[in-house]
Amino acid sequence: MANLDYSSPSSVKEVVKILTTAKGKAKVMAGGTDLLVQLRAGRLKASTIVDVKNISELRTIKKEKNGFTIGAAVSGAELGAHKAVNKAWPGVVEGLELIGSTQIQGRASLGGNLCNGSPAADGVPGMIAAGATCLIAGPKGTRTVPVEKIVVSPGRTSLKSGEFLVSFFLPNRPKKSGDAYLRFIPRTEMDIAVVGVGVSLTLDKKGMCTDARVSLGAVAPTALLVKNCANALIGTNIDEDALNALSEAASSACNPIDDKRGTIKYRTKVAGVLARRATVIALKRARKN
Amino acid sequence: MAKHHVEAIINGDPAEFLCGTEQTLLDCLRDELSLTGSKEGCSSGDCGACSVILDGRLVCACLVLGVEVNGKKVETIEGVAKGDDLHPLQKHFLQEAALQCGICTPGFIVAAKALLKENPHPTETEIRYWLAGNLCRCTGYDKIITAVQKAAAEMRGES
Ligand SMILES: Cc1cc2nc3c(=O)[nH]c(=O)nc-3n(C[C@H](O)[C@H](O)[C@H](O)COP(=O)(O)OP(=O)(O)OC[C@H]3O[C@@H](n4cnc5c(N)ncnc54)[C@H](O)[C@@H]3O)c2cc1C
Numbered sequence: 001m002a003n004l005d006y007s008s009p010s011s012v013k014e015v016v017k018i019l020t021t022a023k024g025k026a027k028v029m030a031g032g033t034d035l036l037v038q039l040r041a042g043r044l045k046a047s048t049i050v051d052v053k054n055i056s057e058l059r060t061i062k063k064e065k066n067g068f069t070i071g072a073a074v075s076g077a078e079l080g081a082h083k084a085v086n087k088a089w090p091g092v093v094e095g096l097e098l099i100g101s102t103q104i105q106g107r108a109s110l111g112g113n114l115c116n117g118s119p120a121a122d123g124v125p126g127m128i129a130a131g132a133t134c135l136i137a138g139p140k141g142t143r144t145v146p147v148e149k150i151v152v153s154p155g156r157t158s159l160k161s162g163e164f165l166v167s168f169f170l171p172n173r174p175k176k177s178g179d180a181y182l183r184f185i186p187r188t189e190m191d192i193a194v195v196g197v198g199v200s201l202t203l204d205k206k207g208m209c210t211d212a213r214v215s216l217g218a219v220a221p222t223a224l225l226v227k228n229c230a231n232a233l234i235g236t237n238i239d240e241d242a243l244n245a246l247s248e249a250a251s252s253a254c255n256p257i258d259d260k261r262g263t264i265k266y267r268t269k270v271a272g273v274l275a276r277r278a279t280v281i282a283l284k285r286a287r288k289n
Numbered sequence: 290m291a292k293h294h295v296e297a298i299i300n301g302d303p304a305e306f307l308c309g310t311e312q313t314l315l316d317c318l319r320d321e322l323s324l325t326g327s328k329e330g331c332s333s334g335d336c337g338a339c340s341v342i343l344d345g346r347l348v349c350a351c352l353v354l355g356v357e358v359n360g361k362k363v364e365t366i367e368g369v370a371k372g373d374d375l376h377p378l379q380k381h382f383l384q385e386a387a388l389q390c391g392i393c394t395p396g397f398i399v400a401a402k403a404l405l406k407e408n409p410h411p412t413e414t415e416i417r418y419w420l421a422g423n424l425c426r427c428t429g430y431d432k433i434i435t436a437v438q439k440a441a442a443e444m445r446g447e448s
Pocket residue numbers: 027028029030031032033034035036037052072073098099100101104107108109110111112113114115116120121122123163164165166190191192193333334335
């Protein structure tokens with residue numbers, strides 16, 4: 001890590017300029033809870049660190065007319081303390097808050113969780129289920145991209161040279177909507193997800209599901225948006241049959257790794273079970289809203 | 290790359306030091322400022338032995354760059370006692386024998402101090418979850434939890 005440069009610009013423009021003109025490899029840093037571990041372990045080489053925590057757009061949560069804008073570098077502790085986001089999108093907050101310990105929560109961000117590109121990132125399925133989008137800034141200006149289009153393979157993103165993530169947008173929800181995130185880990189705290197499931201759904205006045213999005217983490221090279229899971233719910237009252245169909249669709253979508261935390265067979269089975277449990281929680285929340 | 294000149298408020302007093310980008314806050318506290326109370330257990334955010342409070346938030350000093358704390362406030366284990374007066378947490382850790390080798394203790398005390406500031410009345414479960422990022426290989430945790438509960442009670446004026 002010798003000869004490593006550091007800058008902490010105060011505007012989006014400056015970040016883009018540094019990213020495009022830096023000699024060698026410039027890396028964006030938010031909370032640093034992935035980046036610094038990787039740098040220290042020698043798994044990542046960089047010549048410049050661009051700390052984006054001093055840019056207000058990346059650090060604020062804003063209620064807009066049509067939803068919430070959440071800065072990419074907002075920490076888990078900050079998002080967890082935001083009452084309105086908690087109320088509207090408890091599943092999104094649940095995902096980020098599951099990350100690490102109290103100490104990690106003081107730093108870990110949604111932007112870092114996504115851009116690190118881990119298939120098991122806990123913040124990601126909840127955001128995909130929520131239909132969240134990312135505002136990306138780069139040398140050619142800004143563009144907006146759905147969260148599920150960012151990670152292309154483990155550790156790799158679709159961000160182009162000079163681009164970085166400024167904020168997330170979570171849309172307003174219709175009445176009778178609810179979301180939830182559940183993960184399964186062998187311990188009760190501080191572990192990597194064997195399976196993670198984010199579910200977001202909307203009901204009509206009679207309790208029929210009119211819209212749903214289901215996302216699975218840790219069971220494929222990237223978090224998945226599983227259309228067949230949503231189709232199993234939409235048009236039903238989310239009864240036993242619908243939940244069984246959802247479970248089956250979740251298990252069928254899995255393409256997991258085999259490791260000490262879970263075999264392929266185990267992860268596939270757990271994905272079905274967890275998808276059902278997360279859906280039941282989202283359903284309860286939707287009925288109350 | 291020239292070294293960075295960093296000015297921060299550490300345990301209430303202004304402090305300054307020079308550091309390279311690659312030096313973590315933990316490296317700076319220990320090697321540049323001789324504040325060796327914060328310990329290095331893993332350097333990867335897993336053990337909590339390096340816990341400090343940065344601008345009011347509990348963090349792992351091994352996952353913060355030294356240069357990041359320019360203009361910020363840092364509280365370490367060295368600032369917990371007031372002169373010779375031990376903090377209730379320190380007193381109860383001793384009374385309950387909540388340490389053996391002691392390497393994890395500064396981290397636990399700083400983390401517990403942050404907890405009691407936010408939640409003066411934590412349940413046992415809340416204490417256990419809050420401290421889940423602090424590892425201890427000696428005590429088996431029960432005595433640590435008891436010490437935190439007793440310190441919390443004393444700080445609420447109940448004992
Ligand atoms: C002890 C410990 C426990 C953990 N537990 C969990 C867990 O339970 N679940 C989980 O999902 N993760 C866990 N993590 C991993 C990590 O904490 C999370 O992924 C966290 O959300 C990363 O956020 P950060 O802000 O610290 O990212 P950083 O480390 O700052 O960045 C991560 C990556 O994203 C890039 N990046 C960051 N911000 C941006 C941006 N705005 N635009 C473009 N690229 C960007 C960086 O260049 C880097 O490659 C754990 C880590 C530790 C050390």
